[in-house]
Amino acid sequence: xxxxxxxxxxxxxxxxxxxxxxxxxxxxxxxxxxxxxxxxxxxxxxxxxxxxxxxxxxxxxxxxxxxxxxxxxxxxxxxxxxxxxxxxxxxxxxx
Numbered sequence: 001x002x003x004x005x006x007x008x009x010x011x012x013x014x015x016x017x018x019x020x021x022x023x024x025x026x027x028x029x030x031x032x033x034x035x036x037x038x039x040x041x042x043x044x045x046x047x048x049x050x051x052x053x054x055x056x057x058x059x060x061x062x063x064x065x066x067x068x069x070x071x072x073x074x075x076x077x078x079x080x081x082x083x084x085x086x087x088x089x090x091x092x093x094x095x
Contacts, residue, residue: 017042018051027057041093043067045075050084061086062093 006012015021027035039058042048043065052059061067067075079085 017044017047018054020051020055023051023055023057039088041090045078045082045084045086049079049086050082053082053084058087059084060088060090062090064092 002012002014013021023040026040027038030038035057039060040048040052041060041062042052043062045061045067049059049061061075067078070078076085
């Protein structure tokens with residue numbers, strides 16, 4: 001809907017993944033931590049990993065969630081399509 005409104009000439013401000021504003025906001029919440037000490041974690045290359053890459057930040061792809069059943073070849077293809085290879089991989093996020 002926002003893209004259609006923008007195409008009509010209306011002003012649009014995108015906020016949320018993968019747009020850099022959400023990453024800048026998240027960084028502002030931990031402003032005492034240097035950017036090179038922050039890793040954004042997510043299960044989507046298109047949103048989480050590409051967003052972190054677009055903001056110049058490190059990322060970690062979790063292999064549970066939306067990409068759990070995808071092959072390594074699929075992940076490489078998706079990473080290439082979005083120009084966003086994850087910096088790190090992990091099988092699952094646990095506490």
